[in-house]
Amino acid sequence: MRIRISHTTTYLYDAPPKTVTQVLRLTPRNHDGQYVVSWRIDLSVDCQLHQREGAFGNISHSFTAEGPFDELSILVEGEVDTQDTSGIVRGAVERFPPALYLRDTELTVADAAIIEFAEATRAKAGGDTLGLLHALMAGLNEDFAFDTEQTTVATTAAEAFKLKRGVCQDGTHIFIAAARHLGIPARYIGGHYCRTDDKGAQGAGHAWAEAYIDTLGWVGFDPTHGLSPTEAHVRVAVGLDYLGAAPVRGTRHGGGRETMNVSVRVAPTTWQAQSQSQS
Amino acid sequence: MGVAFDEMKGHDGEAIRPAYGELDRWLKEVPPDVLDYRRREAELIFRRIGITFAVYGEADATERLIPFDVIPRIMSADEWRRLEKGLTQRVNALNMFIKDVYGARDILRAGILPEDMVFRNPAFRPEMNGQTVPHDIYVHIAGIDIIRVDADTFYVLEDNARTPSGVSYMLENREIMMRLFPELFSRHRIAPVENYPDELLASLKSVAPLSTSKEPNVVLLTPGVYNSAYYEHSFLADKLGVELVEGRDLFVKDEVVYMRTTQGPQRVDVIYRRVDDDFIDPLAFRPDSILGVPGLMSAYGAGNVTLANAVGTGIADDKAIYSFMPDIVKFYLDEEPLLKNVPTWRCREPEHLSYVLDHLPELVVKEVHGSGGYGMLIGPSASKVAIEQFRAKLKSAPANFIAQPTLALSTSPTCVEAGVAPRHVDLRPFVLTGKKGVRIVPGGLTRVALKEGSLVVNSSQGGGTKDTWVLDK
Numbered sequence: 239m240r241i242r243i244s245h246t247t248t249y250l251y252d253a254p255p256k257t258v259t260q261v262l263r264l265t266p267r268n269h270d271g272q273y274v275v276s277w278r279i280d281l282s283v284d285c286q287l288h289q290r291e292g293a294f295g296n297i298s299h300s301f302t303a304e305g306p307f308d309e310l311s312i313l314v315e316g317e318v319d320t321q322d323t324s325g326i327v328r329g330a331v332e333r334f335p336p337a338l339y340l341r342d343t344e345l346t347v348a349d350a351a352i353i354e355f356a357e358a359t360r361a362k363a364g365g366d367t368l369g370l371l372h373a374l375m376a377g378l379n380e381d382f383a384f385d386t387e388q389t390t391v392a393t394t395a396a397e398a399f400k401l402k403r404g405v406c407q408d409g410t411h412i413f414i415a416a417a418r419h420l421g422i423p424a425r426y427i428g429g430h431y432c433r434t435d436d437k438g439a440q441g442a443g444h445a446w447a448e449a450y451i452d453t454l455g456w457v458g459f460d461p462t463h464g465l466s467p468t469e470a471h472v473r474v475a476v477g478l479d480y481l482g483a484a485p486v487r488g489t490r491h492g493g494g495r496e497t498m499n500v501s502v503r504v505a506p507t508t509w510q511a512q513s514q515s516q517s
Numbered sequence: 518m519g520v521a522f523d524e525m526k527g528h529d530g531e532a533i534r535p536a537y538g539e540l541d542r543w544l545k546e547v548p549p550d551v552l553d554y555r556r557r558e559a560e561l562i563f564r565r566i567g568i569t570f571a572v573y574g575e576a577d578a579t580e581r582l583i584p585f586d587v588i589p590r591i592m593s594a595d596e597w598r599r600l601e602k603g604l605t606q607r608v609n610a611l612n613m614f615i616k617d618v619y620g621a622r623d624i625l626r627a628g629i630l631p632e633d634m635v636f637r638n639p640a641f642r643p644e645m646n647g648q649t650v651p652h653d654i655y656v657h658i659a660g661i662d663i664i665r666v667d668a669d670t671f672y673v674l675e676d677n678a679r680t681p682s683g684v685s686y687m688l689e690n691r692e693i694m695m696r697l698f699p700e701l702f703s704r705h706r707i708a709p710v711e712n713y714p715d716e717l718l719a720s721l722k723s724v725a726p727l728s729t730s731k732e733p734n735v736v737l738l739t740p741g742v743y744n745s746a747y748y749e750h751s752f753l754a755d756k757l758g759v760e761l762v763e764g765r766d767l768f769v770k771d772e773v774v775y776m777r778t779t780q781g782p783q784r785v786d787v788i789y790r791r792v793d794d795d796f797i798d799p800l801a802f803r804p805d806s807i808l809g810v811p812g813l814m815s816a817y818g819a820g821n822v823t824l825a826n827a828v829g830t831g832i833a834d835d836k837a838i839y840s841f842m843p844d845i846v847k848f849y850l851d852e853e854p855l856l857k858n859v860p861t862w863r864c865r866e867p868e869h870l871s872y873v874l875d876h877l878p879e880l881v882v883k884e885v886h887g888s889g890g891y892g893m894l895i896g897p898s899a900s901k902v903a904i905e906q907f908r909a910k911l912k913s914a915p916a917n918f919i920a921q922p923t924l925a926l927s928t929s930p931t932c933v934e935a936g937v938a939p940r941h942v943d944l945r946p947f948v949l950t951g952k953k954g955v956r957i958v959p960g961g962l963t964r965v966a967l968k969e970g971s972l973v974v975n976s977s978q979g980g981g982t983k984d985t986w987v988l989d990k
Binding site: 478 | 633643646647768772804
């Protein structure tokens with residue numbers, strides 16, 4: 239499927255900042271189930287973008303924009319061809335052996351409740367790793383309510399698990415914490431999800447997890463949708479947690495309050511053609 | 518644990534060791550009231566220059582004077598040469614190890630170290646993966662803690678490869694001793710330490726990014742006045758003749774680091790940083806850090822700035838990794854380690870743990886990621902209650918602890934209430950590594966446990982310092 243992505247992040251400032259420094263992880267790479275046909279990043283202000291490959295193999299861009307400006311927007315646009323690989327990720331850029339992804343981070347510590355959930359799931363699912371991971375995902379998908387109001391980017395897996403609600407980032411963190419507790423390497427994937435019903439722009443990108451199974455390699459699990467990634471998933475960045483794969487990390491020097499707005503449009507190119515012909 | 522080796526009198530008080538001959542004669546000559554007077558004078562000077570440190574975990578006194586003992590600790594030229602060789606070997610191995618764990622990872626493939634001990638170690642920085650640094654030097658400044666148990670045997674107690682402190686005491690102690698005891702100096706030929714700042718600056722400049730065309734611009738990055746080692750940071754910046762900066766004084770533009778000055782931005786090539794990894798760049802590490810420089814890791818990744826020490830060096834001084842140091846030295850250098858390692862039980866391993874639990878009253882148990890002597894148990898001097906409390910802590914998270922036998926640290930004559938008496942000491946020499954190799958100023962910081970019988974030399978736990986003399990011949 240050819241997917242067209244248009245992802246705009248806009249910052250509005252009460253008072254113009256002196257400088258804004260950001261690191262962006264917004265650029266997808268190829269793997270067996272994904273081919274990047276075209277991609278570009280545009281900034282609304284004049285400055286240089288520096289591209290580099292990060293430690294995890296993600297493509298990052300950094301910039302420092304000098305004010306004054308009242309608004310800064312980052313526009314990311316491109317097309318990606320995807321294929322369904324039953325969630326199995328092969329041919330991706332790998333910079334670490336799977337064992338690294340057993341590493342705990344502050345956001346993905348398994349507390350007593352997550353440990354109990356992980357172990358209860360294992361007791362039910364038995365010894366097959368793939369089956370166990372599917373059971374973890376299904377368990378989370380059932381118990382966990384999608385809610386954009388309750389959590390923030392700094393919410394830990396343990397906090398979100400207690401709330402039993404949150405966004406895709408939270409479900410992914412819990413999945414990762416549980417899998418790592420069970421000795422299964424797991425990682426955070428930031429990306430996009432192409433919905434089959436075209437509801438217009440979304441307020442955020444998507445996130446899911448990948449876990450390593452000796453016999454299969456890396457396999458994706460999307461707790462939000464309760465399924466392994468399909469051709470609707472576009473994989474952008476890998477990390478140990480959200481912070482490591484965050485699309486934008488930045489700071490400001492000077493300026494007043496800021497308001498951030500994210501608008502993501504992810505749709506099959508065919509729909510775009512249709513909507514264009516209708517207008 | 519038997520009677521400790523005394524640096525002056527040897528094992529059973531037999532004869533005065535040669536290096537201490539003059540000192541012994543002098544101590545016998547000098548009237549006690551003169552010694553006492555000079556001692557108070559030294560304290561006054563320290564108070565006046567304001568050399569202080571902050572004690573964490575104490576509600577009241579935030580800053581305190583580290584007691585200074587006026588009787589020097591002396592090493593012969595020969596002892597120093599052996600130590601120097603051992604330290605050079607050790608630090609070379611540390612640098613090769615760090616390059617490897619963030620690069621090819623041969624040591625993991627060879628099965629010398631368990632993979633998870635590196636990958637799951639909080640001191641390992643995945644962000645450093647694949648990062649190259651000028652001349653493959655990661656640890657530019659190391660503070661290697663050495664203890665001695667007899668005439669010939671030195672042990673490394675700890676490798677401090679992150680932001681080791683204490684070198685200001687080495688320099689200040691020498692200066693004060695020269696002022697107060699000129700006659701004692703005239704009776705010895707002592708190798709100088711005053712050139713340490715020059716050596717450090719030369720080392721730092723030698724590791725500037727390869728693209729630096731002009732004279733490299735070096736700055737010292739401090740977390741600020743609230744840091745316990747702030748005095749040292751300002752002292753060193755002054756001695757080095759470089760700018761003392763905080764995170765907010767620096768910024769990154771187009772992957773280059775600049776310092777804000779009244780004459781406009783000035784490019785920075787080498788940052789001698791005394792800010793921990795976690796805080797150094799909020800865009801790469803802790804997002805809530807206000808001590809760091811946003812975007813610094815991008816400039817570092819582009820090879821436009823050198824950080825001394827490099828990010829992620831903590832993996833080399835981690836206490837669990839420490840226990841593998843003899844294997845690490847052999848693996849990279851194909852040599853036998855010249856300095857001994859204290860035998861270490863890794864509580865993460867069930868057999869080690871059960872031994873440790875059975876022998877708590879004899880052992881020293883340390884937190885793997887602790888420092889400054891906090892959170893440790895010294896079995897022989899701990900109460901039964903303290904041992905039992907520690908046992909529970911140890912059982913709940915064994916992987917966080919290592920245990921070592923209680924070693925008889927050597928003693929050195931020290932001024933105490935009742936006159937002069939032996940007190941336990943250790944030694945932290947400062948090992949500099951630059952483009953031209955390793956350089957160690959002869960001496961270091963001798964720390965002394967002032968309480969009788971105490972083996973804890975940490976300043977935060979009632980330790981003091983001494984001037985360390987290495988004789989010139």
